[in-house]
Amino acid sequence: MPDVDIRVLTAGDTLAALPALAEILSDCVEGGASVGFMQPFSPNDAVHFWEGVAAAVGRSETVLLAAEVDGRMVGTVQLGVSTMPNQPHRADVRKLLVHRDARGLGLSRRLMDAAEAEAVRRGRRVLVLDTATGEPAEAIYERFGWTRAGIVPDYALMPDGRYCATTFFYKHLAT
Template sequence: MSDVTIRTLTPSETTAALPSLAEILSDCVEGGASVGFMSPHTPQDAMPYWEGVARAVAEGNTVLIVAETDGDMLGTVQLGIGTMPNQPHRADLKKLLVHRKARGLGLSRLLMDAAEAEAARHGRHILVLDTATGSPAESIYEKFGWQRVGVIPQYALMPDGSYCGSTFFYKSLAAD
């Protein structure tokens, strides 16, 4: 694989990338990822979600980061910075998605590192996320230094309709 580019999208770049983002989301859901959607999930089904993300990027509430190689978008992650007034120091990490054809290449690490750098740039030093309990993502977050807070059983559904718990994590970017 050629060099990977990690970049933060502007509002206009986000709008232009909607078809690629929809393809990544659809691929992840069809691959069994519990990321809020049910199977079957086509790229067309994913468009309304990404249109909402594009609005959030334009409003300054979301930072959208992508991984690309040879002009092909292969992964994405979001940083929710549109928090309540009593949470100006916190951000939500959302939808770390890597297309199945690009798994195992270190894109998750690159995307997470970029998200942490963006969080710091926006003055955020506490990051939170949740993921399906027992999923491969759960061990990835631990490997990347995130602290497990706990599990809520039957929190969500897998794309096939079966229940799954959600494991909640946080990471402090503040110096000790």
């Protein structure tokens, strides 16, 4: 069994891990994940995105969690905690990413469990997320106890340019 570590990254940690983070995002997009980017998408293309995440982490707007397997960063998930004044109890789950080389190790579950625990620690009890309809992630969230709120047709594009519907989910957390 590999050694797995899930941890919250600081802004400095995020900047120090830019090459690994860029590789994870690039691998997911090139593998067809609809996470906001279009193909082709190289690790160099991903650096600017992660620099923005690091800045958001530094401003306490985003919480970035990372999964490492045997010391190699291979997965991430983000909590958007910068919400409107009438939503101090809510957070957005963003970009659950696991490198294709590390899939099948239960990292998605571990990252989501850690994100939920971190949300509770920060006083958040309602989480929301969206994912491409019909893609593997949709089934993952259902297995993890998330409730489907609805589907919006043609909400986004897949990385290859095809339109895709998006499924919205929510989860109430025990506090």
